[in-house]
Amino acid sequence: AQSVAQPEDQVNVAEGNPLTVKCTYSVSGNPYLFWYVQYPNRGLQFLLKYITGDNLVKGSYGFEAEFNKSQTSFHLKKPSALVSDSALYFCAVRGSNDYKLSFGAGTTVTVRA
Amino acid sequence: EAQVTQNPRYLITVTGKKLTVTCSQNMNHEYMSWYRQDPGLGLRQIYYSMNVEVTDKGDVPEGYKVSRKEKRNFPLILESPSPNQTSLYFCASSRLQGAFDEQYFGPGTRLTVT
Numbered sequence: 090a091q092s093v094a095q096p097e098d099q100v101n102v103a104e105g106n107p108l109t110v111k112c113t114y115s116v117s118g119n120p121y122l123f124w125y126v127q128y129p130n131r132g133l134q135f136l137l138k139y140i141t142g143d144n145l146v147k148g149s150y151g152f153e154a155e156f157n158k159s160q161t162s163f164h165l166k167k168p169s170a171l172v173s174d175s176a177l178y179f180c181a182v183r184g185s186n187d188y189k190l191s192f193g194a195g196t197t198v199t200v201r202a
Numbered sequence: 203e204a205q206v207t208q209n210p211r212y213l214i215t216v217t218g219k220k221l222t223v224t225c226s227q228n229m230n231h232e233y234m235s236w237y238r239q240d241p242g243l244g245l246r247q248i249y250y251s252m253n254v255e256v257t258d259k260g261d262v263p264e265g266y267k268v269s270r271k272e273k274r275n276f277p278l279i280l281e282s283p284s285p286n287q288t289s290l291y292f293c294a295s296s297r298l299q300g301a302f303d304e305q306y307f308g309p310g311t312r313l314t315v316t
Contacts, residue, residue, distance in 0.1 A: 093244075095244075123304065125305075125307075131309070132206075132292060132307035132308055132309050132310055133245075133292065133294075133305075133307040134307070135304035135305065135306075138304055179244060179245060181245075188233070188250060188252055188258070188298075189247060189250065189258070189260055189261070190235065190247055190250070190260075190305075191247070191261065192237075192244045192245040192246070192247075193244050194242060194243055194244035195244045195245075
């Protein structure tokens with residue numbers, strides 16, 4: 090069975106500092122990996138995805154993520170966080186042989202001014 | 203405007219009273235899916251559909267039914283709701299290319315079963 094782990098329930102950073110949100114996964118076959126963000130009282134919005142190719146993926150709003158196959162990780166990063174980045178972030182995975190999508194429990198990011 | 207719509211947005215009902223939450227998308231997407239969001243558990247997939255008349259179970263299908271008679275619609279049916287189905291529900295859709303495309307999410311339906 091496939092699964093996603095987001096080991097940190099909360100991440101707190103100061104504005105202007107680097108932001109990292111961790112994600113590890115378990116899946117059969119090659120992984121397709123995604124990051125989504127949820128702002129309060131809103132649906133989820135897509136940030137970025139890894140399907141194949143370059144291990145460093147760039148996405149919306151200045152976010153990027155690094156795929157590490159040996160560590161089965163797909164950490165989300167932003168070099169300089171903004172207060173407006175405060176939200177709930179979800180990592181998701183799908184195996185190449187399956188159309189079922191599994192999400193992590195989510196990480197709440199708070200960026201203080 | 204490309205969007206996924208859900209109705210109703212809020213629903214309070216009683217145990218055992220059948221209900222349907224509708225989901226519709228205007229992007230001609232093949233793939234549609236239902237999720238429930240619970241604190242500490244993230245999103246869990248209930249059912250998904252890869253095209254008309256093609257549906258499959260996600261991780262938590264018990265107590266739910268779906269149908270896909272038209273490409274744009276994917277209703278979620280609770281035949282006999284129970285309090286443990288109180289949750290925030292999201293519908294999503296995406297293209298189904300060779301790999302997988304990002305999903306577009308609806309605004310959510312907050313369901314309370316008493």
